[in-house]
Amino acid sequence: MEANRKIARVLAHEQNIAHYQDLLRTKLSDVEMRFIERRMSEERFAIEMLRFMSRDELPPRSRQTAV
Template sequence: MLDEDVARIRAHRNNIHRYRRLLQTKLSELERQFIERRLAEEQTALDALALDTFPVAFALPKGQSGSAMIGAEG
């Protein structure tokens, strides 16, 4: 199951990159609207899938930076 989810994440990321490249080209207004809508849909799908696949998130304590935590364990 994890392999399938990772493959789906990769497919969404590839689609997002493709749509971003397309937006840098000359498009009609209708094409641009379609690509922008598809880009938003792909991003939403990627965010939801990533959250379901990798639900654990770590937050640093308030006021701490990542570099301050290095070596803090002793």
């Protein structure tokens, strides 16, 4: 059960990254762009922490998190 919850959290972070990538394709100010890039970095870090803390429970990296 705990593994399913962790997988759901990873998927949520991946969806957030995809959303931020979509936003980066729009016209943004420099401040907005830096904010979104920082948020993407934080999301990627959260994924890596989840993967590190549960190496045996989570599937290998998806293509989205490798970007």
